[in-house]
Amino acid sequence: MPSVLLVGATGMLGASLSRQLKEKYPNWPLTVYFRNVQADYWFRNVVGVDTIEHGAFEDTAKVRALAAEHDIVINTGSSFDPTLSQAIVEGLKQRRGSQKGTLIHVSGGGNFIDLRKDGKYSPDSKVWNDANEDDIKLINSSMLNGAADRLILDAGNEGNINTFIVCQALTYGVAEGPLPSLGIGYKILTGNAKSIGFVPYVGDGSALLSVIHVNDALNFILKIVDLAVSEVVTGPAESRYYNIYGERVAWKDVATVLARTLHKKGLFSSSEARSVPIEQAGEGEIPKLLGSNMLMQGDRAASLGFKVTARSILEHIPEDLEAYSF
Numbered sequence: 001m002p003s004v005l006l007v008g009a010t011g012m013l014g015a016s017l018s019r020q021l022k023e024k025y026p027n028w029p030l031t032v033y034f035r036n037v038q039a040d041y042w043f044r045n046v047v048g049v050d051t052i053e054h055g056a057f058e059d060t061a062k063v064r065a066l067a068a069e070h071d072i073v074i075n076t077g078s079s080f081d082p083t084l085s086q087a088i089v090e091g092l093k094q095r096r097g098s099q100k101g102t103l104i105h106v107s108g109g110g111n112f113i114d115l116r117k118d119g120k121y122s123p124d125s126k127v128w129n130d131a132n133e134d135d136i137k138l139i140n141s142s143m144l145n146g147a148a149d150r151l152i153l154d155a156g157n158e159g160n161i162n163t164f165i166v167c168q169a170l171t172y173g174v175a176e177g178p179l180p181s182l183g184i185g186y187k188i189l190t191g192n193a194k195s196i197g198f199v200p201y202v203g204d205g206s207a208l209l210s211v212i213h214v215n216d217a218l219n220f221i222l223k224i225v226d227l228a229v230s231e232v233v234t235g236p237a238e239s240r241y242y243n244i245y246g247e248r249v250a251w252k253d254v255a256t257v258l259a260r261t262l263h264k265k266g267l268f269s270s271s272e273a274r275s276v277p278i279e280q281a282g283e284g285e286i287p288k289l290l291g292s293n294m295l296m297q298g299d300r301a302a303s304l305g306f307k308v309t310a311r312s313i314l315e316h317i318p319e320d321l322e323a324y325s326f
């Protein structure tokens, strides 16, 4: 019975995953790591976790020590914090016993944007296929989630721990949990719109974004947990990198539905999304995403049985945002 440490347990993915893990593997000791003590009741009484540990990602000594005490660490907390990933890797390497520790890391398709600035679809943009190990070898620290991914791939190739990376597209759907989270994808889109006062898209908005429903993502992560405990790990770490996405949608279509939804919720007076040049699409890294194509392909994930069951994000946005006030 492997012990599992789940980091980022109160998030959109983490909370649902904790419940589904405990349902599927009731005898596996499950430790959840999070910082909000208000969530304790839910984890204790709804999920039935074995251990609750409070702390921030920044408490690296604590994360390292906890990782050293568990067989499997699942990180659904941060894909863009290499310091957190480093602490997990170091802890897993320090484990006692004959079995190697296992890291299952959730990364994001932001790695694979083509950095166009005009918001246009391009048939020449690179499609990143998980079945092509040369694509995965190109992952580097200049990519949105690349620093953590690279560190983990390198650790997996060194061979002292087993690594699996599930790289998922922007994620929609409704999560369960003690304090249900909108998820990072929706937080980025709605937060950016709020900060500039309207829902933007760049240029003609024909650039394509890869997206996935949270339930399809969770089913696949559980499949990887199964695989991690049932099969002998061989081959390079790049062969255990999985891209999962459900559909590719034009940024203009996402922006159009989002604008209508946020208008209905009283956030904006206009129900229209607005075409802007990239310089006016928001702050920080977000315009980069909005101006780009994100073309993921998951042949390797498909060969493990990854399936899309959810309806389109364009149908989902109004119901996903229903319960939230902005």
Ligand SMILES: NC(=O)c1ccc[n+]([C@@H]2O[C@H](COP(=O)([O-])OP(=O)(O)OC[C@H]3O[C@@H](n4cnc5c(N)ncnc54)[C@H](OP(=O)(O)O)[C@@H]3O)[C@@H](O)[C@H]2O)c1
Pocket (backbone or CB within 6 Å): 008, 009, 010, 011, 012, 013, 014, 034, 035, 036, 055, 056, 057, 058, 075, 076, 077, 078, 079, 080, 106, 107, 108, 109, 167, 168, 169, 170, 171, 172, 181, 182, 183, 184, 185, 186
């Ligand atoms: N949602 C997406 O569109 C998407 C797509 C691809 C990849 N991913 C990746 O998947 C993972 C999970 O995403 P998500 O959407 O489930 O995220 P989320 O709902 O925002 O949850 C993030 C979790 O991390 C915790 N957290 C954040 N900063 C922390 C800190 N400094 N110390 C301790 N805990 C901290 C949050 O705790 P609090 O509740 O205390 O804030 C929460 O439990 C992330 O790595 C994300 O990048 C997400």
